[in-house]
Amino acid sequence: MKEDKTTLFLYKTFIGRIILKIITLRLISKIIGLFLSTRLSKFIISIIIKKNNIDMSEYVETKYKSFNDFFTRNIKQEKRNIELNKNILISPCDANLSVYRINKDNKFYIKGSSYSINELLKDNISKDYLNGYICIFRLCVDNYHHYCYIDNGYKSANNYIQGILHTVRPIALKKYNIYHQNSREWSILHTENFGDVIQIEIGALLVGKIVNHHSNYQFKKGEEKGYFEYGGSTICLLFKKNTIRIEDDILNNTKNDIETTVKYGERIGKKIS
Template identity: 40%
Template sequence: MIKYFDRKTKKYSIEQVAGDIYLKWIYSSPLGMKFLEIIVKKKIFSKLYGLFCNTKYSKKKIQPFIRNFNISMDEYDINYNDFKCFNDFFSRPLKKNARHINIDKGILISPADGKLMAYDHIDLDKIVQIKGFTYSLSDLINNSIDSMKFKNGTCLIFRLCPTDYHRFHFVDWGICEPFNKIKGDYYSVNPISLENISNVFCRNKREWSIFHSYSFGDILYVEIGATCVGSIIQTYCPGKNVSKGDEKGYFKFGGSTVILFFEENKITVDKDIIFQTKNGFETKVLMGEKIGNKI
């Protein structure tokens, strides 16, 4: 059971998890863990499933998925019957103006829809994955030099579950450097996995880039793949000016994670998000909504 805080209702809700029974068996039983290590975490497993989700045969999964998880299609231009395959549906773009983007230069917005946990004054060698498990930033990006600039900074972890909008965006105006790819495994990023597997973020396939933000200094973007995530697709143009809210990229099928790192004394995160994180709860956020302020 995954309990999270909904900022709009000011109440706690229980997340409806796709493949809940499967995840619990895989990550909580001895036989499931063996199956995980031998097959599920391997690239070939996620690649084959990703290929299936690119075929017309996967289209029949779309309508039951929408129905079972109460996904509102009013936010999207295309009718579900017009998607060519499940991956087209999964990475669907929003209608224009479906999300309100706060364009105030002093306001930090969420780059994605998802569940957020926030940590300030981070120790680069003990960044929290989940209670009881930590990792180092240099291991996450395989770069000790670039990681040092975020010492004592802020870490924001956005978990995108399979039912979420799966595109991620820039939080400010600025210029983004080319992205770096790191090969890895394909563990789930669901809390069920994070509670049972150490260093998941450092083990999984991931991509990272430095965004030179005009308002918030340098921001490290890290996109992390997961079980059945066929691809991380970067759609931005490195070295070109981007605007606040512009798309940076998207994930194909699977739950995924976007992590942002900020330099020290650049931002403050909204108090309700920090409060929920300290009490062990994620906060539901939407792309474009305010989550903090410039210092």
């Protein structure tokens, strides 16, 4: 994947890393987040649309009050079809997807780096997901940043883990273990068809907020769970062993270090009967 010049500068130069260290301080990130919620940030909207070739015809037409208002824009309902068959596993969001087995050492691999599920969750529940799957959905700036529930069921309380915000773009993986340094929020989805699924939302560079609508809540498949404010962000879904079968093309792409582009509500696998 080709990286933009700004990301290359921040991660590949000495001065860039100094700037990166400053802007990822929580206070600075909060100030930037506040600015992006003001009318003064509106000028950024046209720049982002043009740079990322965003098709605005997919979104509800409105006058945006700020950049964050634009970033959290609502998509037209007919532009995303939710697969409601109870046996079908859907993507919770628009993203680039990779899927890995969770091995006996509680490690999974992204772009050649290994990560501990236990460190990601900071909870011993991670051992229950050995030999299951972790689905990693990486959202880009041009994606729709709302996400939905993958099934009917009941959601536990949200568990928030504070971290230092860093970009999820691939170049960052060469220098940082991003999931150790990112703020994240996770909960258990007690689903009707896929067992107890852990969903983790992970913040990234300049993301001031992960917005989850519910805590201890009875949910429906396709219902909106929440959204991210500005930044490229990530969602992880953890499944226990023998609960799902992932589509072959997604698994084959992951083996070849290729992410699969998926849409909100699209089929990515099915229940193991």
